[in-house]
Amino acid sequence: MIRIEGLRKTFHTQGGPVTAVDGVDLTVAEGQVFGVVGRSGAGKSTLLRCVNLLERPDEGRVTVDGVELSALREDRLRRARRGIGMIHQHFALLDSRTAAGNVSFALEVMGVPRRERAARVDELLDLVGLTDRAGAYPTQLSGGQKQRVGIARALASRPRVLLSDEATSALDPDTTGAILSLLRGLTRRLGLTILLITHEMDVVKRLCDAVAVMREGRFVESGPVVKLINQPGSQLARDIFPLGPVPTVPGHALFDVTLAGPAGDAAFVSGLTRRHDLDVRIVAGAVEQLAATRAGRLRIALPQTAPGLADALRELRTAGLGVEPAR
């Protein structure tokens, strides 16, 4: 649905050239929610803005729904952008219009006749659960309500693709949860494909099927969430399930075990005890239901001198669990 090839974008600032996106390739399949995570300044925002050509890339190709946007001239591009909804971190609503007026604006831009607009606005506000606030101005709305207006507006053109620029970063955790549920529901109901950027691991957990970790303009890890979490040394796994500093447990060796996908359901702790006569201590851990799978990481302490240790570790790896010395 979205294909990006060899994307590069350099900004010429007063402090010299800054390469925000440095050769990114990316494919988002239809119906998939793809998250790009990374610190601020990693180039996520520029990458996203290149997808609907708000920013024109210096190199590379951007194809959305079979149309190569990066090859289009301004007038054709304008029409193509209507097939791509976008939601913004700070909502970007028009202060001079009510919630309904903001949604209507998107329809006006497309040239929908006045008569049809009202009904469509009602429909869209209903979709995001904001019918009762239709007449309120943005300043009278809470952050979550503003983002609902933003989402309704982005869906006005019945887009098949939604771009989300840190859509929940300005919201409190409860509201973030509600907005993520809404987005999750909408992807299913409307068959949306979503490309989002975020620095919040919660968004990845609750929404994403696939994810890429971006650093200094490049993807350092990328793939389905389950696969990435399982990858040895995965930065994503450590970010999603942080286990804190490694403690010292006298006489024990510490290991971080990653559980993701079917392998994660195995009863491995009791298995270690029964088959290898090992006492297992859990030092730290986090296991959660993600959008894509149940996954987690456990930090366990095993007796250093136990004869069964090497066999036990081998067995865990064979079972499909990620096992690494704790760090």
Next chain:
Amino acid sequence: MIAPDLLDLLWQGLGETAYMVGVATLLSGAGGLLIGVLLVLTDRGGLLAAPPLNTLLGLIVNIGRSLPFIILLVAIIPFTRAVVGTTIGTTAAIVPLTVSAIPFYARIVETAIREVGRDVVDAARAMGASRRQIIAKVLLREARPGLVAGLTITVVALIGYSAMAGVVGGGGLGDLALRYGYQRFEDDLMVGTVVLLIVVVQIVQMLGDRIARRLSHR
């Protein structure tokens, strides 16, 4: 007590001021809006980025802003003659008033439009809005409270400038206060004129504030 003929004078002066300021406001409002919008659009990174044009426009506006009104009044006499066919009288005074108010209002318009967030413009672009739609439905509409407040300031400034219109026989309240009140020591007329000017300015400011407040939903 003000004598009836003085009341007539005041009434006439008020009419002349209203005429000069009214027409100058309409013209400079339109001109200032146009130039103000162009100043924003042609700026680096603007919707119609043209830095050289922007610099030139900014220079012209600054020149207009830096000339003292009384100098401008005299300096553009040939231009005034070309536009309205005469260089004296109330109508002739409208030309320099307008010429000086256009750059004044243009800068205010520019500032008001720059207040509109970049993210809102990006959102409109992402929706596939054309430049024209962005200018009309986003920039100008969102900036309306600031534009109205700025126009109020411009009207008040025009009322002040119009006092100098007497130099070219423009008449008006300010001229009345200067010639009858100050130069002929008719204190009651001067006081009457000044009070009237204060009332007019007060009404203009109140009206402007009220409209701006109604338009603002911040």
